[in-house]
Amino acid sequence: MTASQIGSSTRRFGGYERVTGSQEFVADLRLDGMLFVKLVSIDCARARIVSVDTSAARGLAGVVAVVTSDDLPQPVPRFGPVYKDRPILAVGETKYHGEPVAAVVAESKDVAEVAASLVAIQFEELPAVFTVASALDPLSPLVQEPGLRSAGTLANTNVLSEQVFGWGDLAATEADLVIENDYCFPMVTHFAIEPHGCMVVSSSGGFEVWSPVQHPYLLQAILADLFDLPLTRVRVVAPDPGGAFGGKQNPKFEPLLCFLARMTKRPVRLILTLEESFQATRRTSAEIHIRSGFSRDGLLCFQDIESNFLLGAYADIAGRVVSKSNYLGCGPYCTPVARIRARALLSHTTPSCAFRGFGTPQVAWALESQMDAAARHLGIDGLQIRLMNLAAKGDDVVPGDVPADGEWAQSVRKAASAVGWGEPLAPNHGRGIAVGIKSGATTGLSYSTIRLLFDGSVTIYAGTSDMGQGARTIFAQIVSDELGVPIDQIDVVMGDTSVVPFDLQTSASRSTVFMGNAILDACRDIQLQVRELAAELHGTALENVRIEAGGVFISDMKVSIPEVVQASLGRLRGELIGNGTMRRTDIANHPLGGSPAFFEFNCTAFEVSVDVETGEVSVIKHVSVGDTGKSLNPLQVEMQDEGAAIMGLGHTMMEHIILDESGRIANHGALDYRIPTSKDLPLSLSTYSIENADGPGPYGSKGVSEGAILCTAPAFASAVTEATGVVIRDLPLTPERVWRAMRDGASDSSKVE
Amino acid sequence: MKPFSYQRPGSLAQTFDLLSEYGSSARILAGGTDLIVGLRQQTVDASVLVDIKGIGEFLPGVALVDGHFVIGATTDISRICEYEKFRATFPALVEAMETVGSVQIRNRATLVGNVCNASPAADTVPPLAIYGAMVNVGGRDGTRLVPVQEFIQGPRQTALRPGEFVLSIQLPVPNAPLGVGFARLTRRRGVDLATVNLSCSIDSVGTVRFAFGAVGPRLVLGVDRSGVLADSGAPAGDRDAALANLIAGTSPRTDIRGTRDYRSAMLLVLGRRILAEAASRLGSGQP
DSSP, X not given: XXXXXXXXXXXXXXXXXXXXXXSOOGGGOOOTTOEEEEEEOOSSSSEEXXXXXXXXXXXXXXXXXXXEGGGSOSSOOEEOSSSOOEEXXXXXXXXXXXXXXXXXXXXXXXXXXXXXXXXXXXXXXXXXXXXXXXXXXXXXXXXXXXXXXXXXXXXXXXXXXXXXXXXXXXXXXXXXXXXXXXXXXXXXXXOOSSOOEEEEEEETTEEEEEOOOSOHHXXXXXXXXXTTOXXXXXXXXXXXXXXXXXXXXXXXXXXXXXXXXXXXXXXXXXXXXXXXXXXXXXXXXXXXXXXXXXXXXXXXXXXXXXXXXXXXXXXXXXXXXXXXXXXXXTTTBOOSEEEEEEEEEOOSSXXXXXXXXXXXXXXXXXXXXXXXXXXXXXXOOHHHHHHHHBOOTTOOSSTTSOOOOSOHHHHHHHHHHHHTTTSOOOTTEEEEEEEEEEEOOSXXXXXXXXXXETTSOEEEEEOXXXXXXXXXXHHHHHHHHHHTOOGGGEEEEOSBTTTSXXXXXXXXXXXXXXXXXXXXXXXXXXXXXXXXXXXXXXXXXXXXXXXXXXXXXXXXXXXXXXXXXXHHHGGGOOEEEEEEEEEEOOOTTXXXXXXXXXXXXXXXXXXXXXXXXXXXXXXXXXXXXXXXXXXXXXXXXXXXXXXXXXHHHIIIIIOOOXXXXXXXXXXXXXXXXXXXXXXXXXXXXXXXXXXXXXXXXXXGOOOOSSHHHHSHHHHHHHHHHHHXXXXXXXXXXXXHHHHHHHHTTOOXXXXXX | OOOOEEEOOSSHHHHHHHHHHHGGGEEEESSOTTHHHHHHTTSSOOSEEEEGGGOTTOOSSEEEETTEEEEETTOBHXXXXXXXXXXXXXXXXXXXXXXXXXXXXXXTOBHHHHHHTTOTTOSSHHHHHHTTOEEEEEETTEEEEEEHHHHEEETTEESOOTTOEEEEEEEEOXXXXXXXXXXXXXXXXXXXXXXXXXXXXXXXXXXXXXXXXXXXXXXXXXEEOSSTTTOTTSOHHHHHHHHHHHHTTOOOOOBTTBOHHHHHHHHHHHHHHHHHHHHHHHHHTOO
16 A cells, blocks of 8 residues: 555656657657758848749759659649648749758758758748738738638638637627727747757558657657558657647647658658747737726626637647637636627748647737726726626526536635735735636546556556656656555556557646546546455455555455455466546537636736836745645646746747748847746746645546646736736836837826726 | 858867858857857858867956956856956956856856857947957957947948958956946846947046947947036936936847937937946946
8 A cells, every 4th residue: 555646746757868868859869871951041021932943952962862742643642731822842932931842852960951951942022911910901811722721701711610619699788887999929949958850750551650749649640641541551659748738739840750651762861950940939919809898896897809810821730729718708707797809810931830828818908908907097996896796606607518626706806815816016016816717628538547566566658748747756646546556667658659559649738637527537447446355355246346546445454456456367467457448528519619627717816026117027036835635746737836836927028029021030049039938937936726625536536737827917917007007018018018008198098987 | 040160179270271261151169049040040051060068378367467357258158257356346247258159058058159259239348448348350360359339340240351250359357437328228127139238438537438238230439528428417318418428329229129319329328327327336446
């Protein structure tokens, strides 16, 4: 028997390898005889490709191939997780800055780089769409040819999708105070420390692919579809990603590498530079117009939201980002009447995709800033206006859908007390508080297989990608408690589609709940087998055998699980195999295809001080409280919260991709795209969990990986407003932007009725 | 990275031979923290790297010779910052040096390299100029001393002639009381390039000198002999006017790190702050 692991801060599986640098990421792996790939792009966003002269590059010693879309099957295959819109290489014209026009394959990385610089591409810059306004303008050029789009009235526009959510009669609703504002959320890059990349071996009719992909089984399915192969002929090996944050969910260059491996009959490898990663994927930016109605005592009357999210040239999964975040556009409040019009717009920019928070930080920036604007106009405290409108457990947040699943006010009160809400403030200091909810996964399917070996040690098979969130550790903790196995006798095998059973994806803070439940189910399977063996062994009925805390109780006698297994299996040894499933299927006619499995709720509060001469903001206190249901590993929850909180400071204080007039990324790379460093951290950062065991995951848990990023920006901005009196509605709040707002006396400019 | 060859001469004479043999296709390698990045990003072209770390004549570390601190071309910034006497003599320069890159970068990067890189935003250059630093340029025919503000002639442009390279930087120990301040503005507190940087000195007769970085193609210097800036009791309006008069010599640009008007405004704000710092150091007898 072992001490309970659940609820304790069990040491991180793989932690030692990560901090000592011995973990092998994809870029650390070498394949015999591999070739190196370098992508060739042009210094322009949208351009007609006039000619590509590869002769100089081909002539360089060590170059094996230089490939353009002309060398690919025609028409050039396209792929994507939802829409098959992304070509393997640019066809005829480039759609965004950095879209590869050609690929060089060479014997070394250096030769590939030099050869890439020798590919001469003649191009003609074309009019392009870089902004929301331009994407909505009917006179703008179309980003995607109508033939690529699903039939319908939108096919001849740059609107990928448009959805309207809502309830109640907006026209008939009155309010004492109506506040109307526009909010901007910038383009942001994921900035995973591990570079994107992949390696491919083409073998007898199929492929082996190494990719730090979040969804190995989706990559497998897309490649099998693209090359018309059975799933068994596409093996995806997915070593643990070194950070992904949504950016490594879906295929980017794996299909190209498959073609190159097939053409050259050699293993091929592509590792992107940080600059190329900027051009591979980004977060979806947004402009949100919002009209909010309140009674004079601060109760919400209505929300009228128009969200325009700017996607890139190919849809990736970004349409889903828009619909899922805007579905909960009214936040964790009781909103009597709502209308949310959400558009996903195509543009000639880096294809955007999922990013931690999945659109919610964008929506919460607008919504929570409105709550503060209303509070200021009504003379109500920012904490009070939230508490009075917050949904209590069981209240509707979207009428007709699942109600609030947590005691959210507990989180708000905890955050308020931790930040010292209401205490006297020094000059130029301010506090702010905000809340956010994100929908957990709506549908999903996770399988797990567990092998209880003869000596009592256990191997867990789980298709989750452990990309820093610590999924391995959580899964081992569950098995340790359920099967009474010491934690150091458990192995967790992940990341190989030829070995590990199917898991839909690693996203949406789902793995603890979805894979965790599948593992719990597999443990139950093994527990039943053990009870059957014990009953047979002791000549008693099954109901007289029970398993508690990993031990077997036969009437009053207690034995261990391995004792039962060994006694039963005997000389031939063997093992027990348990299988578990967590399945959550579609709901017909639901706007999202399914209800949230849980809500990820967070309350964030700040105390800041502002240098009123330079606009620099210092974070004195940063508090984040999550409604976790049950923190299976409190230290890992804290690490997730701290990581998400600091990531939130990035888009709040400094991160934004700047495009020039030709749609090129002007701050392209680490020199001028700034992310928070250790020196930029708050003087104090505290995180807390509210645990009422009211989640759908094992032991009442909920997902926790995104909460602390949801409402960082509005809480921070609210604190800056209290410190300075100025209101800023464009992120990030750079020192210059804060200084300019103070210089211009940018007090609350809300349009008020 | 494009291929290049690598040479590691053992003497100054061999180095000059290599420089004359390869001409402009040769680049000097000391710390390499700018050069290697440039080669990787193909913003720098070089067919030969001449690694000067094996030159026998170079003294390691920092030497005090005839009232001057001499910092050799291969001395890394961390090493300089270890010298207590140097820290006590040039506190504002040390502050600036300790903002260059990160600890790991400073363990490789040389002060001479920071000057030779000739970035308009180099943080060490304003205090070097304020402290009267001279660049000791070596060539086959001998050496010559060039004031740092004349050595850097524009972005990536130095006064080096073909066949020359920098042997050392010389910093005179101030022979009269001097107070010096340094400040920079960045977009974040962690490693960052300066949006503006500036340094100033106040001497015992009330002369105030300013050096402004990142607000023009080369360092902008200004002198105020009116005594107003040195007099902390003078009316704030007069002091601001005198400072604004010096700032008028700058020509900040709008780029992705900051706009022209923000840079100008920050020169005034930070100028006031470092004047106070310099006055305090002058008062305490610390340079």
